[in-house]
Amino acid sequence: MKNKRSVYIVLASSALFGLALSAPASAAEVDKLVEACSACHGKEGANSEVDVPILGGTSAEYLNISLTEYKNKERPCVETKIRDGAKKGGKTDMCQVAGELSEGDIKQLASYYAAQKFVRSAQKFDPALATKGKSLHEKGCEKCHSEGGSLASDDAAILAGQKMAYLDAALKDFVEGKRPIHKKMKPKIEELDKEDLEALVHFYGSAH
Structure with missing residues (x-):
């Protein structure tokens, strides 16, 4: 009986500790x-x-x-x-x-x-590159980054209006294998060259 009581005490203590942590x-x-x-x-x-x-x-x-x-x-x-x-x-x-x-x-x-608002940045972009980037996005990115990469509900990064310097660095990290990449995204990004990546950055940067 004493052993059972000890077990109950341990279990109760563990449960309370778990509640405290959560x-x-x-x-x-x-x-x-x-x-x-x-x-x-x-x-x-x-x-x-x-x-x-x-x-x-x-x-x-x-x-x-x-x-x-x-x-x-x-x-x-x-x-x-x-x-x-x-x-x-x-x-x-x-x-x-x-x-x-x-x-x-x-x-x-x-x-x-x-729960906060995504406040887009007004950034300088190249219109010609942005047009090219839009085409690339619609071809390979829109399925997961819908409405031009503007929706948080995709549970992916919001791309439209995000900082261009940050996006440029992030895309390079993906290409160079420096950060985890979704299995569906990997073959898509491997198809892109340096100019394509730059065009995508300008497309996303054009949203403000």
Whole structure:
């Protein structure tokens, strides 16, 4: 009887511990996480930096996957300067940032940014390249990145209006095998040459 009671106590303690781990973060805790991200990505995930991606309005599922890939160092850990806040001018990288986040933190951040608005950036683009890029998108990308890559509901990256410098770097990383790529996307991107990739970037950058 004593052994059974001990087992019940252990099971109950484990259950309570599990509930504690899965408990949602408080508003103050979420605000603290968001404040740290805002130093580079801006308030509500919108910023004026040419190379920092827009997070607001992006699918929670996609953001969850992205942060997890950084946490696991499955994407390039490119060093960058902190753009604002108390640590402005200091150096960091996304793998370092994500590495300090728990799974719960990642889910909270993904949910927060998904609830914000995707604020497109007005960028300089080449009209001829954008026209070529539109044709390439419709041929090989539209099926997964629908309506010109503008829908978060695809649970893929929002491409329309995203920072061109970021898109350029991301596409190069895919081509060079530096970051995970969906099995359906891999053969599509392998068909594209340097000029095609540039055209796609200008097409997505033309949306504002």
